[in-house]
Amino acid sequence: MKITIIGTGYVGLPSGVGFAELGQEVYCVDNNAQKIAMLQKGEVTLFEDGLADMLERNLASGKLHFTTDLPFAVKQADIVILAVGTPPHPVTKEADLQYIEAAVKDLAPHLSGYTVVATKSTVPVGTGDKLEKIMRDINPSADFDVISLPEFLREGFALHDFFYPERIIVGTDSERARKLIQQLYLPFKNSRLVFVNRKSSETIKYASNAFLAIKLNYINEIANFCEKSGADIEEVALGIGLDSRIGSKFLKAGPGYGGSCFPKDTVAMSYMARQWGLKMPLVDTAIAENDQRQIDMAQRVLALCPVANAKIAVLGLAFKNGTDDCRTSPAVKIVSELLQHNTDITAYDPQAMQTAQTLLGDKIKYADSAEQAIAGSDIVAVLTEWPEFADINWEKAGQTMKHKIIVDCRNLLPMAEIERLGFEYHGIGRGKK
Ligand code: UDX
Numbered sequence: 001m002k003i004t005i006i007g008t009g010y011v012g013l014p015s016g017v018g019f020a021e022l023g024q025e026v027y028c029v030d031n032n033a034q035k036i037a038m039l040q041k042g043e044v045t046l047f048e049d050g051l052a053d054m055l056e057r058n059l060a061s062g063k064l065h066f067t068t069d070l071p072f073a074v075k076q077a078d079i080v081i082l083a084v085g086t087p088p089h090p091v092t093k094e095a096d097l098q099y100i101e102a103a104v105k106d107l108a109p110h111l112s113g114y115t116v117v118a119t120k121s122t123v124p125v126g127t128g129d130k131l132e133k134i135m136r137d138i139n140p141s142a143d144f145d146v147i148s149l150p151e152f153l154r155e156g157f158a159l160h161d162f163f164y165p166e167r168i169i170v171g172t173d174s175e176r177a178r179k180l181i182q183q184l185y186l187p188f189k190n191s192r193l194v195f196v197n198r199k200s201s202e203t204i205k206y207a208s209n210a211f212l213a214i215k216l217n218y219i220n221e222i223a224n225f226c227e228k229s230g231a232d233i234e235e236v237a238l239g240i241g242l243d244s245r246i247g248s249k250f251l252k253a254g255p256g257y258g259g260s261c262f263p264k265d266t267v268a269m270s271y272m273a274r275q276w277g278l279k280m281p282l283v284d285t286a287i288a289e290n291d292q293r294q295i296d297m298a299q300r301v302l303a304l305c306p307v308a309n310a311k312i313a314v315l316g317l318a319f320k321n322g323t324d325d326c327r328t329s330p331a332v333k334i335v336s337e338l339l340q341h342n343t344d345i346t347a348y349d350p351q352a353m354q355t356a357q358t359l360l361g362d363k364i365k366y367a368d369s370a371e372q373a374i375a376g377s378d379i380v381a382v383l384t385e386w387p388e389f390a391d392i393n394w395e396k397a398g399q400t401m402k403h404k405i406i407v408d409c410r411n412l413l414p415m416a417e418i419e420r421l422g423f424e425y426h427g428i429g430r431g432k433k
Contacts, residue, residue, distance in 0.1 A: 004028075013044075015081065017051060017058055020058035027066075079117075080107060095264070101134060108139045115143070117146045122209075124268060125272060147174070152167070152205075172195065213262045213287075216256070219252070255294055255297045294330050302338065312344065317384065320385060325352070329359075332356060371396075379406070383410070408426065
């Protein structure tokens with residue numbers, strides 16, 4: 001089968017490489033010629049574990065192509081997957097459809113033979129109808145179906161989630177599209193392939209992410225409760241997570257959620273509801289509480305600084321471990337808040353130094369290692385859950401600090417061990433403050 005994927009970002013690139021790995025002929029299209037040139041040379045343009053090797057292998061096999069020539073790639077395709085960005089509108093925060101509408105306007109004239117056009121980007125409910133109308137107006141004789149094929153890839157784990165999806169949701173009423181998709185997903189024997197109508201599929205994506213965002217807010221609220229009650233959030237999370245109706249995942253208290261999905265999708269869902277005169281208080285509260293959480297975390301660090309304009313070492317800038325992505329990163333938002341009151345900040349992140357610099361510029365200093373950031377500091381703030389931060393030789397690192405204070409916003413470090421080393425350790429939700 002020939003697949004064309006438009007957009008080579010965090011969704012399009014792992015998906016394209018993944019389909020090539022499964023033996024499909026894949027054309028990845030992007031209008032960024034520089035990015036395409038890099039990919040053609042086998043240079044990955046984003047960090048995802050395992051992506052570089054898989055990209056190289058499939059370029060060598062001749063199954064994977066990168067091009068800026070959208071017409072050519074569309075003419076080849078049995079399926080065209082739309083994986084372009086749908087960022088929040090800067091003012092209204094609704095999902096901005098300019099890029100996906102431009103993509104379908106570009107591709108419509110070049111459809112040849114029956115083609116399935118699949119929206120993988122997260123789009124407001126009803127967008128499939130809108131895109132279908134745009135294409136039919138441009139090319140009335142084209143033979144195609146527009147389907148919803150939402151992605152559920154977690155950044156940092158995109159290839160894992162591509163090859164081992166818990167479910168594949170397909171929004172279509174077309175029997176022909178259904179047959180083609182069933183053929184495409186034959187290798188995914190252990191995944192549930194679920195066919196629903198297009199609007200249900202578009203809604204599932206938002207409802208899924210909004211629920212996870214609410215669940216994260218809930219555990220952070222319980223962490224606050226634990227700080228007053230004297231309980232330990234790690235133990236409480238373990239205890240409630242054993243109830244299969246709650247489940248143990250997404251119960252890790254932290255500085256709030258970030259990334260390019262939850263913040264965008266919750267706001268977009270609330271916007272859609274408001275257009276229909278509907279309130280979504282749970283989603284709206286999750287949005288507001290999550291935004292406030294980074295401010296609260298920054299205030300905690302500032303309150304624990306032992307001296308004026310303390311030297312703060314920040315460990316982690318990406319929105320979570322496993323990725324270089326700093327879009328709506330809680331760590332970056334906390335650093336920005338700290339900078340309102342403190343100017344001596346040195347940060348280290350294993351993957352996100354470059355992406356963070358585009359956001360923070362020279363307002364902070366960037367270390368080459370965690371140890372270098374820690375040296376000479378008055379306080380360390382752990383903001384991203386990179387496992388390597390727990391592997392630091394904290395006994396040695398502590399000796400290089402002016403004051404041995406740690407604010408662990410991810411409860412990443414072993415509290416008892418760190419306190420035994422003589423640190424003043426502050427986790428979140430770890431009992432009475
Ligand atoms: C999410 C959804 O999980 C994925 O299904 C969807 O397709 C895209 O959006 P992603 O945004 O990549 O994926 O990250 P995810 O792993 O879900 O984490 C989101 C945020 O929540 C991160 O900032 C992470 O640090 C935080 N988080 C996650 C917690 O604070 N605690 C947790 O227990 C889990």
